[in-house]
Amino acid sequence: MLAGEAVVAIWTSIVPESRDQHCDWFINEHSLERVGIPGFRRGRRCSAADLVTSPDLFALFEADSMQVLQGSDYANRLNNPTPATKFLMTRAHGETFRVMARVGFSHGPGIGGMVLTIRFACEDEHLPALRAVVLAAATEPRVTGAHLCIGNVEASAVRTAESRDRSDIQVPHLFIMVEATDAAALANILPDALLIRAGAPRPFVRGVYRLEYVRTKTGFAP
Numbered sequence: 001m002l003a004g005e006a007v008v009a010i011w012t013s014i015v016p017e018s019r020d021q022h023c024d025w026f027i028n029e030h031s032l033e034r035v036g037i038p039g040f041r042r043g044r045r046c047s048a049a050d051l052v053t054s055p056d057l058f059a060l061f062e063a064d065s066m067q068v069l070q071g072s073d074y075a076n077r078l079n080n081p082t083p084a085t086k087f088l089m090t091r092a093h094g095e096t097f098r099v100m101a102r103v104g105f106s107h108g109p110g111i112g113g114m115v116l117t118i119r120f121a122c123e124d125e126h127l128p129a130l131r132a133v134v135l136a137a138a139t140e141p142r143v144t145g146a147h148l149c150i151g152n153v154e155a156s157a158v159r160t161a162e163s164r165d166r167s168d169i170q171v172p173h174l175f176i177m178v179e180a181t182d183a184a185a186l187a188n189i190l191p192d193a194l195l196i197r198a199g200a201p202r203p204f205v206r207g208v209y210r211l212e213y214v215r216t217k218t219g220f221a222p
Helices: 016-035 072-078 083-089 124-138 192-197
Strands: 006-012 040-048 057-063 096-107 114-120 143-151 174-180 205-216
Touching (some): 016 040, 016 057, 016 083, 016 205, 096 174, 124 143, 124 174
Antiparallel strands (some): 006 096, 040 205, 096 143, 114 174
């Protein structure tokens, strides 16, 4: 299960010459900073497991609640980015997707080494049916967790010092995240036809990611 009732999810790509710097920054600065915020519990970074997944980096931060994500401690970090954060924001290329979301459903025993994400939009009336299909996915062989996250579009669209100069950031309405031990376990999970029967319309934007790094709760002094 996810470690809290809310998440920040980011899909982005970095220019190839800055990939090593971005990885070092995430491991040794950014995740330390974010997970040190009161109410943040865990952060992780994943990279694309195939050539069709785009953007090719996925990060997830798990928090106690949406109140934490909309609170002053997180806002202070977003409005006071470090020099490395400011520089690497300029190294993103292609579209970036970022959403602050509440966890609508989460089931499973733990973190998996491979992650499927599906971004899409859907009317709230179909959420019960979507929860049912996500629960079914959580019971598939070698699946370690399945989660439905519902975006707060208004909160996610608030501009901060980190994002105010960027026009390429989009806010997903919903996303499903399925974790498993291996990529083959995700190959036939939640096909489009099943999501459509649950009431969700196309398009469904899928990506398969390999888990690179996890940081759990830690202290941070800005």
